Amino acid sequence: AQSVTQLDSHVSVSEGTPVLLRCNYSSSYSPSLFWYVQHPNKGLQLLLKYTSAATLVKGINGFEAEFKKSETSFHLTKPSAHMSDAAEYFCVVSEPTGANNLFFGTGTRLTVIP
Amino acid sequence: EAGVAQSPRYKIIEKRQSVAFWCNPISGHATLYWYQQILGQGPKLLIQFQNNGVVDDSQLPKDRFSAERLKGVDSTLKIQPAKLEDSAVYLCASSLGVGTYNEQFFGPGTRLTVL
Numbered sequence: 055a056q057s058v059t060q061l062d063s064h065v066s067v068s069e070g071t072p073v074l075l076r077c078n079y080s081s082s083y084s085p086s087l088f089w090y091v092q093h094p095n096k097g098l099q100l101l102l103k104y105t106s107a108a109t110l111v112k113g114i115n116g117f118e119a120e121f122k123k124s125e126t127s128f129h130l131t132k133p134s135a136h137m138s139d140a141a142e143y144f145c146v147v148s149e150p151t152g153a154n155n156l157f158f159g160t161g162t163r164l165t166v167i168p
Numbered sequence: 169e170a171g172v173a174q175s176p177r178y179k180i181i182e183k184r185q186s187v188a189f190w191c192n193p194i195s196g197h198a199t200l201y202w203y204q205q206i207l208g209q210g211p212k213l214l215i216q217f218q219n220n221g222v223v224d225d226s227q228l229p230k231d232r233f234s235a236e237r238l239k240g241v242d243s244t245l246k247i248q249p250a251k252l253e254d255s256a257v258y259l260c261a262s263s264l265g266v267g268t269y270n271e272q273f274f275g276p277g278t279r280l281t282v283l
Contacts, residue, residue, distance in 0.1 A: 090274075095276065096276060097171070097172065097259070097273075097274040097275050097276045097277065098211070098259070098261075098274040099274070100271055100272075103271075105269065144210050144211075146210075155213055155216070155224060156211075156213065156272065158210025158211050158212070159210050160208070160209055160210050161208075161209070161210055
């Protein structure tokens with residue numbers, strides 16, 4: 055069985071400072087891991103994904119995440135926060151069982167202070 | 169390219185009433201998903217279709233929820249009768265096919281409030 059734990063339900067940063075959203079996963083297989091972003095009244099959008107290639111994954115809007123198997127972590131980072139980054143972020147795990155089922159974490163709400 | 173379309177965007181009903189949601193996936197996407205997102209939680213898969221066949225409905229409360237994708241294109245999710253705990257956002261997603269390498273694209277969702 056697979057699951058993800060997002061360690062912070064809410065993160066607040068000042069504009070221009072780094073962003074760190076933490077995620078730990080549990081999986082019986084070599085998982086695929088994703089980060090999705092959800093802006094208010096908009097659909098979920100894929101930020102980036104890890105599927106057993108390079109462990110440092112670069113995504114859209116300057117975000118990146120590093121897969122660390124020894125720590126079972128997949129933290130999301132961005133060097134400098136922008137006001138438009140304020141949203142809900144979901145860490146997601148999927149196992150290579152063929153069904154492509156996604157298992158979402160509970161989300162981290164990012165607030166960016168001007 | 170048009171995205172995943174859902175309607176209605178909002179729905180308010182009383183408990184024990186029935187409700188239906190509609191989803192039109194991205195053209196050419198064979199796989200369609202319905203998720204339930206309760207406030208403060210991440211989305212949870214309810215049912216997955218590959219063309220007009222069900223791939224996974226293990227998390228669908230079949231005593232009150234039903235879904236169909238008769239022609240392998242658009243889909244309808246129904247709740248009958250609704251309960252208070254069904255208040256949530258219902259998200260539809262589609263992908264080219266089954267498998268982790270096929271990105272899921274999400275619609276804006278339907279927000280259901282059951283009074």
